[in-house]
Amino acid sequence: MTERALLPIATAAQTWTAVRGLLRPRWPLALLAVAVLTAGTAVGLVTIRLLGHIVDLVAAGRPADAVNGPVVALVLVAVGQAVAAGCGLTLVARLGEGMLADLRERFIDRALGLPLDQIEDAGAGDLTSRVTNDVTVIATAVRSALPELARSMLTIALTAVGLAVLDWRFLIAALLAAPIQIHTVRWYSGRALPLYARQRVSVGALQQQLQETVGGERTIRSLRLQDQHQELVRVRSLDAVDWTMRGIRVLTQFYARLNVAEFVGLSAVLVAGFLLVRSGSATIGTATVAALYFHSLFAPINTALGLVDDAQAAAASLVRLVGVAGLPPASTSDAIGPAAATVAVEQVDHAYRSGRPVLSGVSLDVAAGERVALVGASGAGKTTLAGLVAGIRRPTAGVVRLGGHKIEDLTPAAVRRSVVILTQEVYVFAGPLADDLRLARPDATDDELRTALSRVGAGDWLTALPAGLDTVVGDGGHRLTVTQAQQVALARLVLVDPPIAVLDEATAEAGSAGARQLEAAVEEALTGRTGIVVAHRLTQAVTADRVVVLDAGRVLESGTHADLAARPNGHYATLWQAWSHHRPPA
Amino acid sequence: MPRERRPGRTLLRRAIAGQARRVGISSVLSAAHQGGEALVPILIGVIIDQAVGTGTIGDLVVWIAVLGAAFVVLSASFQFGTRTGEYAVERAAHTLRLELTARILHPRGSAETGRLPGALVNVATGDAQRVGMVNLALPLAVAAFSGVVVGAIALLRMSVPLGLLVLIGAPVLLLAAHWLGKPLQRRSESEQEYAAQAAGVAADLVAGLRVLKGIGAESSAARRYRRISRESLTATQRAATAKSWHDSTLLGLTGVFLAIVALVGGRLAASGQITIGELVAAVGLAQFLLGPLALVAWANGEFAQARASADRIAAVLSTAPRTPGGDENQGPVRGHLRLTGVESAGLRGLTLDVEPGELLGVVLADQVGATTLAELLGRTRDPDRGTVELDGRPLHTLDPVAVRTAVLVAEHDADLFEGTLHDNVSLGRASADAVKTALDEVARTLPDDVDGVIAARGHSLSGGQRQRVALARSLAADPPVLVLHDPTTAVDSVTEQRIAAGIRELRRGRTTVLLTTSPSLLSVADRVVFLADGTVRASGTHADLTRDDDRYRSVVLS
Known part of the structure; x- marks a missing residue:
């Protein structure tokens, strides 16, 4: 397997800079949040002091009414603590969610601006997993781990202060637990992280198997592959169970080791109390407070240490998000001068992998308003040439010009004002149909959208849609047929209204009947434009002004359909004969 | 319910x-x-x-x-x-x-x-x-x-x-x-x-x-x-x-x-x-x-x-089965299909015979009807009215698995699965020879080696390649009856031509139904049946129909 060039991953320093950058505009909010939470936690610690005070009052043999005062104070403390916690957590959420929203927006902005070559080199999965998994991991961390961690750490820190205030020797006793805890965390993160990574792989494989099996249900049924697939699911599922259980084993061992720390610390505090009370330097009440303080630390310590892997996972995701979000913004400067309508390809080479050229020395001039059909077998380089003309790929050598300007000298916006490409991929964006179309022209009115759709022959099914333009389409919505989805793509082209249009096998997968319907739509969408069409069906070549035949990355023939079809033993003539063999002369 | x-x-x-x-x-x-x-x-x-x-x-x-x-x-x-x-x-x-x-x-x-x-x-x-x-x-x-x-x-x-x-x-x-x-x-x-x-x-x-x-x-x-x-x-x-x-x-x-x-x-x-x-x-x-x-x-x-x-x-x-009832086994298969008065989505009173060993082209302008017909023949669906018979036995009395052992229906959008190219075509059943022959006939320009791994659902291949691998898989399975639904929509015309000849060759003497509007495929069929409005409109060779039937011409040619 060749090494993939993954999308950028930020260094620790870059990540810190990015986090500071997100924090900077919000520092008053951050300070306020920390202050309020600290105040609330500090107030909470008074509770145990008051309980100790009650113990002392009782031990001193004071009358029952003496406890009333501390009890009233307890109620006040409870209310104060609750209000502070409510405010503090709200502030933390505002802070964290705001930063998260900024980060994800910047990420999407930069991700959409990445060159296609770079995304493909990294594998489409890289970007997708960043935008889904990594964003989710960080959102979860911000939503649950961050506030919990903040509260737990504060409680631990302030309780330690509280112990020291009682008597510094209590704090020393309590700290006996710390080495065990530190060792446990080290042991755990060394073991758990690789294990969890392996577990995620295994759960991912199960998920993928289920998608393949459930999605391929009809094929499986007709080929009678039920047993094989049932077995595949069983094996993958068992593997996922196995890795999950390994993770759980480590997790339970982690908490068991923390139990040891709890026991050691608690015993030490009790022994310290025993010695201090005997030597007269502490009251029973103080010893009680110290023991209760330590007991009240069990939960926050477990919480804080248990968040170690959440924190590490979030950090791993963060560097992947910042890696993309930290890229410089794509230039948004608008194009100057009129949009170009001519294309010139000069001696262009292209190779996806060095040593395996896909195009070699291809030249092609297209005049304004001309219609050129690219013809050739699969793998001849049609799609690559189309991508080069549209500026979504860069040639390895040679120059592509739009209206005389080198394409690499133009801003992406300028390129796109001149040329639009409809790729092989048919994709309908999830959401109302109108929103999908407005990606092409954000300020289009509903009428303009309808006109665009009916121009490409989609008027009929548009009126049949349950909610017209507002019908939710795409993933999870109303399912459009392949033909309809391609009509949507053509309608987007009509809305962008560029002088040059490149169409790449836009009719390929619609089935024969759909293909003919689409050809009419393509005709309509190309009216008044310079058109470069990757012709899958030769009917598209017949209607073109010029046919360019590609083979193994080179231009083999170029001319009108009539000329080429008549050329004896010509490549195109052979193709045409095969195509028209069973058709009567028109 | x-x-x-x-x-x-x-x-x-x-x-x-x-x-x-x-x-x-x-x-x-x-x-x-x-x-x-x-x-x-x-x-x-x-x-x-x-x-x-x-x-x-x-x-x-x-x-x-x-x-x-x-x-x-x-x-x-x-x-x-x-x-x-x-x-x-x-x-x-x-x-x-x-x-x-x-x-x-x-x-x-x-x-x-x-x-x-x-x-x-x-x-x-x-x-x-x-x-x-x-x-x-x-x-x-x-x-x-x-x-x-x-x-x-x-x-x-x-x-x-x-x-x-x-x-x-x-x-x-x-x-x-x-x-x-x-x-x-x-x-x-x-x-x-x-x-x-x-x-x-x-x-x-x-x-x-x-x-x-x-x-x-x-x-x-x-x-x-x-x-x-x-x-x-x-x-x-x-x-x-x-x-x-x-x-x-x-x-x-x-x-x-x-x-x-x-x-x-x-x-x-x-x-x-x-x-x-x-x-x-x-x-x-x-x-x-x-x-x-x-x-x-x-x-x-x-x-x-x-x-x-x-x-x-x-x-x-607890969802109800789509094709309940019928659990008999099918004996040796001659490969005679007969539809009698079939009513179902897109089909209206369709009566049709496919002789054993025949290579029959079926042309339907309407995608719904074509899909229904494919589903009926593999018994993933039962007709609302009428019967579909294999060698004289109604399909609805047969166990669906038995039906599919005899009749393989290959849909145009069939999925491939993660695994090697060879595994995808052989399904662990077909012989190495059968796989090789099938691949030779339809997939000559496929990725270099048969042990190369195809990613989940075949997404590492182009649409045309996927379709050809799926077709090779159906041919290598060599079923007594094969139904191919639009097998070459994403294939260029030269290749399509070659594939048509390959199908003709490999399916000699075995019942084959081609549900398609592609002239290259239809021209190798023994007989073509043209359905319009859910029922048979005309029948004959591709050449006859092209010559005699305007509507056929407009559906198949452009």
């Missing part, structure tokens, strides 16, 4: 019963853990009383040893109880996953076709897991209950009024918190859901990135995402605020409750009815008991979720 009111109930019971031994062991161990946790504050009180206050070093050592023993018990029982419980969860989920897979892949199919694959996968993962969770929720609920009982006994032994105060107060407190939190929680959940939209839109835009780049819509897409992200931010912040106040209200109520316990306990201690150690223990227990009680509430929530998930699973498992 009349059904059991909560079909999920039985399923839930079955999930627990299937793991009864593990759930039992986990319950006992978790109870021991809770008991140990309850003992800790009690022992702190005892040590303050017996050792710190008045005792000797000897007393201290003894009681610390007892504390150590409590920790050993609680720690060990936690470890093994949790592991056993989690294993029961995973096993139950695994069993449900397999049942669901078996149901989804059942040869008789499913009468309900509304479910998207993604939703079904969610049922087999998320819902199965949530149902499995009852096997952990149940032991923990049992354990929490035991913890409450241990605490109650300790408290009541110290003082009946103090014990009753704590035992009644703690649940009242939790109920109050629950009641207060309910509207907040509902709001928070609905807003969380809304917030998830931002993630969905982001993934959708990235998935369609190529399309966006092609039309230069990157910046309008980014603007749209920004708008949705801001809306989602407002919603999450509202949800987070609601949750923060819910949590802090619980915190405040707990504090007030402790104050009341301290008040009553302090007065009892001051009047000498309980010792100082008992006062310490009572305060500690009041705090501790909130834990197990909250655990009960959590378990209750898990059960509610599990019931909803179980209903969804049961709904999938």
Whole structure:
């Protein structure tokens, strides 16, 4: 397997800079949040002091009414603590969610601006997993781990202060637990992280198997592959169970080791109390407070240490998000001068992998308003040439010009004002149909959208849609047929209204009947434009002004359909004969 | 359809019963853990009383040893109880996953076709897991209950009024918190859901990135995402605020409750009815008991979720088969197909004969009718009226698997599966020779080696390559009857021509139906039947029909 060039991953320093950058505009909010939470936690610690005070009052043999005062104070403390916690957590959420929203927006902005070559080199999965998994991991961390961690750490820190205030020797006793805890965390993160990574792989494989099996249900049924697939699911599922259980084993061992720390610390505090009370330097009440303080630390310590892997996972995701979000913004400067309508390809080479050229020395001039059909077998380089003309790929050598300007000298916006490409991929964006179309022209009115759709022959099914333009389409919505989805793509082209249009096998997968319907739509969408069409069906070549035949990355023939079809033993003539063999002369 | 009111109930019971031994062991161990946790504050009180206050070093050592023993018990029982419980969860989920897979892949199919694959996968993962969770929720609920009982006994032994105060107060407190939190929680959940939209839109835009780049819509897409992200931010912040106040209200109520316990306990201690150690223990227990009680509430929530998930699973498992009835086996196959008066989606009274060994082209202008016909021939669907027969036996009397052993229907959008090219074509059945021949005929320009791995669902291949591999697979299987539905829509015309000849050659003497409008394919057929408006309009060779029938010409040629 060749090494993939993954999308950028930020260094620790870059990540810190990015986090500071997100924090900077919000520092008053951050300070306020920390202050309020600290105040609330500090107030909470008074509770145990008051309980100790009650113990002392009782031990001193004071009358029952003496406890009333501390009890009233307890109620006040409870209310104060609750209000502070409510405010503090709200502030933390505002802070964290705001930063998260900024980060994800910047990420999407930069991700959409990445060159296609770079995304493909990294594998489409890289970007997708960043935008889904990594964003989710960080959102979860911000939503649950961050506030919990903040509260737990504060409680631990302030309780330690509280112990020291009682008597510094209590704090020393309590700290006996710390080495065990530190060792446990080290042991755990060394073991758990690789294990969890392996577990995620295994759960991912199960998920993928289920998608393949459930999605391929009809094929499986007709080929009678039920047993094989049932077995595949069983094996993958068992593997996922196995890795999950390994993770759980480590997790339970982690908490068991923390139990040891709890026991050691608690015993030490009790022994310290025993010695201090005997030597007269502490009251029973103080010893009680110290023991209760330590007991009240069990939960926050477990919480804080248990968040170690959440924190590490979030950090791993963060560097992947910042890696993309930290890229410089794509230039948004608008194009100057009129949009170009001519294309010139000069001696262009292209190779996806060095040593395996896909195009070699291809030249092609297209005049304004001309219609050129690219013809050739699969793998001849049609799609690559189309991508080069549209500026979504860069040639390895040679120059592509739009209206005389080198394409690499133009801003992406300028390129796109001149040329639009409809790729092989048919994709309908999830959401109302109108929103999908407005990606092409954000300020289009509903009428303009309808006109665009009916121009490409989609008027009929548009009126049949349950909610017209507002019908939710795409993933999870109303399912459009392949033909309809391609009509949507053509309608987007009509809305962008560029002088040059490149169409790449836009009719390929619609089935024969759909293909003919689409050809009419393509005709309509190309009216008044310079058109470069990757012709899958030769009917598209017949209607073109010029046919360019590609083979193994080179231009083999170029001319009108009539000329080429008549050329004896010509490549195109052979193709045409095969195509028209069973058709009567028109 | 009349059904059991909560079909999920039985399923839930079955999930627990299937793991009864593990759930039992986990319950006992978790109870021991809770008991140990309850003992800790009690022992702190005892040590303050017996050792710190008045005792000797000897007393201290003894009681610390007892504390150590409590920790050993609680720690060990936690470890093994949790592991056993989690294993029961995973096993139950695994069993449900397999049942669901078996149901989804059942040869008789499913009468309900509304479910998207993604939703079904969610049922087999998320819902199965949530149902499995009852096997952990149940032991923990049992354990929490035991913890409450241990605490109650300790408290009541110290003082009946103090014990009753704590035992009644703690649940009242939790109920109050629950009641207060309910509207907040509902709001928070609905807003969380809304917030998830931002993630969905982001993934959708990235998935369609190529399309966006092609039309230069990157910046309008980014603007749209920004708008949705801001809306989602407002919603999450509202949800987070609601949750923060819910949590802090619980915190405040707990504090007030402790104050009341301290008040009553302090007065009892001051009047000498309980010792100082008992006062310490009572305060500690009041705090501790909130834990197990909250655990009960959590378990209750898990059960509610599990019931909803179980209903969804049961709904999938109980869907009616699409092709019920008929379980006879088909003997040796001659390959004679006959449709008589078939009425179904897109077909109106279709009567059609396919002779044994014939290569028949069937042309339907209408995609719906073509799909229906393909489904009828493989018995993934039964006709509304009329019969489909194979060698004189109605398909609806035959077992669907038997039908598909005789008749292989290859849909135009058939899936490939993860594995090598060779495995995809041979399916572990066809001989190496058959695979080689089939690939030679249709797939000469495919990726270099047959041992190369095809990614999940064939997405590493182009549309044309996928189609050719799928076609090679059907040909290599060499079934007595083969139905090919639009096998070459994504293939260039020269290749299509060659494939047509290959099909002709490989299927010589075997019944083959080509459902297509491609002239290259139709020209190699022995006979072509042209269907219009759901019934036979004309029949003859491709050349005849092209010559004689205008409508045929307009459908097939352009």
